[in-house]
Amino acid sequence: MKFSDFVATDAILADVDADTKQAVIREMAEALVEAGKIAPAELEGIVKAIMKREDLGSTGIGRGVAVPHTKHPSVDRLVGTVAVSRKGIDFESLDGEPVHLFFLLVSPPDRPGDHLRALENISRQLRDEGFCRRLKASGTPADIAHLLAEADGHGVVT
Amino acid sequence: MSQETISREVVVGIEQGLHARPADLVAREARKWRSRIEFVADRQRADGKSILELLTLAAEAGTRLVVEATGPDAREAVDAIGRLFDRNFTEQT
Numbered sequence A: 001m002k003f004s005d006f007v008a009t010d011a012i013l014a015d016v017d018a019d020t021k022q023a024v025i026r027e028m029a030e031a032l033v034e035a036g037k038i039a040p041a042e043l044e045g046i047v048k049a050i051m052k053r054e055d056l057g058s059t060g061i062g063r064g065v066a067v068p069h070t071k072h073p074s075v076d077r078l079v080g081t082v083a084v085s086r087k088g089i090d091f092e093s094l095d096g097e098p099v100h101l102f103f104l105l106v107s108p109p110d111r112p113g114d115h116l117r118a119l120e121n122i123s124r125q126l127r128d129e130g131f132c133r134r135l136k137a138s139g140t141p142a143d144i145a146h147l148l149a150e151a152d153g154h155g156v157v158t
Numbered sequence B: 001m002s003q004e005t006i007s008r009e010v011v012v013g014i015e016q017g018l019h020a021r022p023a024d025l026v027a028r029e030a031r032k033w034r035s036r037i038e039f040v041a042d043r044q045r046a047d048g049k050s051i052l053e054l055l056t057l058a059a060e061a062g063t064r065l066v067v068e069a070t071g072p073d074a075r076e077a078v079d080a081i082g083r084l085f086d087r088n089f090t091e092q093t
Helices: A021-034 A040-056 A112-126 A129-136 A141-152 B020-030 B051-055 B074-086
Strands: A060-062 A069-071 A079-089 A099-107 B005-011 B036-040 B045-047 B064-070
Touching: A021 A040, A021 A079, A021 A099, A040 A069, A060 B020, A060 B051, A079 A129, A079 A141, A099 A112, A099 A129, A112 A129, A112 B051, A129 A141, B005 B074, B020 B051, B020 B074, B036 B074, B045 B051, B064 B074
Parallel strands: A069 A099
Antiparallel strands: A079 A099, B005 B064, B036 B045, B036 B064
16 A cells, blocks of 8 residues: 555645644644545544544554554545654653654544555555655655655655 | 574454554563564564564464564563464453
8 A cells, every 4th residue: 555545645734733642633633624535523523533542552653653543434435644743742652752753544444454554554664764754854745745655656756 | 591582473363453552562562571572474574572563564364473582581572472462462461
């Protein structure tokens, strides 16, 4: 699976203002509403479900990356977005590092395979420290989209 | 101290595969031990102490993985991690 299969380019956020876990999750979910990927009426339920999942254990997977997510019946395909925080947010990650890169995923309840392959793509790409560093340094959503497309292998190589 | 390598096979029994939550539980358990712990799949290896690396395996339900530990507490580490899979992550240690 590629980033372009699930990342809503219109919902990408560069340099988020949020400084708490809840605030960044809300900001990302709102961006998905504005991009038309999730229904406005579902926003609160989705934010609540993502926070409930975080209560089970942080989705901070290490190296400054977190993958907050939930299943939700209101989506019929996997949707997601990316946010970058320059200053970093405490996410209670296992390695204790603040999180700079967020990949929020909302998936239909009956598609666990797609969710697993999205996690695989995110983790495989972010194992590359150079890619992490360039994402963190991105100044605009367009820069982030460009980097993701490049990682997908069909972007313009600079 | 001995640096023996111990390994065993585990099977992913979780219906949704080795997603973020079980990967977190595996990494937490692995970090309790001094040994180096790796998961070996068909064509790749992953550091058992890193959630991010475990997720690169994209191990679906039914996938067979080999847990390999090298170090002074290799046997205990492999036993403890093996138990997580044997219990299908239903019981926390």
